[in-house]
Amino acid sequence: MRFAERNGFIKEKTIQLTNIDKTLTNRLYNLVFTRFVKDFDYLSEELEYVVDKLGYKIEVRLQDNWNTVRILLQKVSPDIPWYMPYEIIEIFFEARNVCSSRHDEDPYIYKLWLKNVYAEINDILEQEKSGYRFINNRFVNITSSQELEEISTATHSDYDSVNIHLQKAFLLYADRKCPDYENSIKESISAVEAMCCIITGVRGSQSTLGNTLKKLETKGVVIHTAMKEGFKKLYGYTSDADGIRHGGIDFTKASEEDARYMMVSCSAFINYLIQKNNKK
The missing domain is CATH 1.10.533 (Death Domain, Fas)
Structure with a gap:
């Protein structure tokens, strides 16, 4: 001041x-x-x-x-x-x-x-x-400088598929004239899904976040059970019958804070997974 x-x-x-x-x-x-x-x-x-x-x-x-x-x-x-x-x-x-x-x-x-x-x-x-x-x-x-750092680091990773999803999430969130928070949330969780697929090598119909989270330990990436369950629930939030990925009525008006939370959380989790994967 x-x-x-x-x-x-x-x-x-x-x-x-x-x-x-x-x-x-x-x-x-x-x-x-x-x-x-x-x-x-x-x-x-x-x-x-x-x-x-x-x-x-x-x-x-x-x-x-x-x-x-x-x-x-x-x-x-x-x-x-x-x-x-x-x-x-x-x-x-x-x-x-x-x-x-x-x-x-x-x-x-x-x-x-x-x-x-x-x-x-x-x-x-x-x-x-x-x-x-x-x-x-x-x-x-x-x-928040911490939130900005997590997003910046994750959107400039060594993995193109992860970067593309997160950059799309960011642009959909940042469009002040016509923000698309629902699709921003989809892209954020898709970025995590892409990272888990890269680590586990899972492809095709089995390459869902729910499946790949279970297989991380088989590739030497061990994360706390509570953290794993937390992201399974976030995945459920976007993917169940009433979730955003299926266009459920409950989430046709996702809020700015929802999109922001998902973008920051998913970026932080991706950075965490990359560090774990590099150390194994």
Whole structure:
């Protein structure tokens, strides 16, 4: 808390969920675009991508495209909604992913750069009391650093099938315009199922979470009985006659907290299984 807030000269900031103040906007702008300009000397493609995605005219001069983005970030008007800084930053990172393969970048170096920038962005979001955090190129209303770390680690595992399910779960959850919590939950539990299939080698009709959990010990991955039973019950929650996977009436309106809990829990369990499997 700053001096003025501590001493009551100005009101303490409240959580910014449906607004973003000038200080937060400028700090995000200063960090993200300073880092982009500093660390990459070829931003023409990225800027054109961002300007086009926002529906504005692409200019021939690099500086003109910068000006378009800068105005959208900093100008307040009825035509520029409060969330535009978040929108632009997401599109910028999307552009970097699209364009990075064209520049022969070292994937490890780029991944490390991303992780460092994520951490810096999240520090600012926390300090300025934003109700959002940045992970996997998206701003989401998850503010726990432990939860974010579990999700980030699990979605960047060495197993493509696991990553794909978790990334789908994350995107379905993070879509603020049209979130799909039921399918997010399905994808989260499917990611656990995929991890168990990888460890046990089970395929085909027998490759359900219920079956593969039973077979983990045969592959040297021993987990506590209570934990195993807990995930069997979670699997039942998504798979029984009235469960989400079968479109049961009881779960046609799964809540945000349900989807969030499943995504965090499944990510943590996947990370746990990977560590157990690596130690065996």
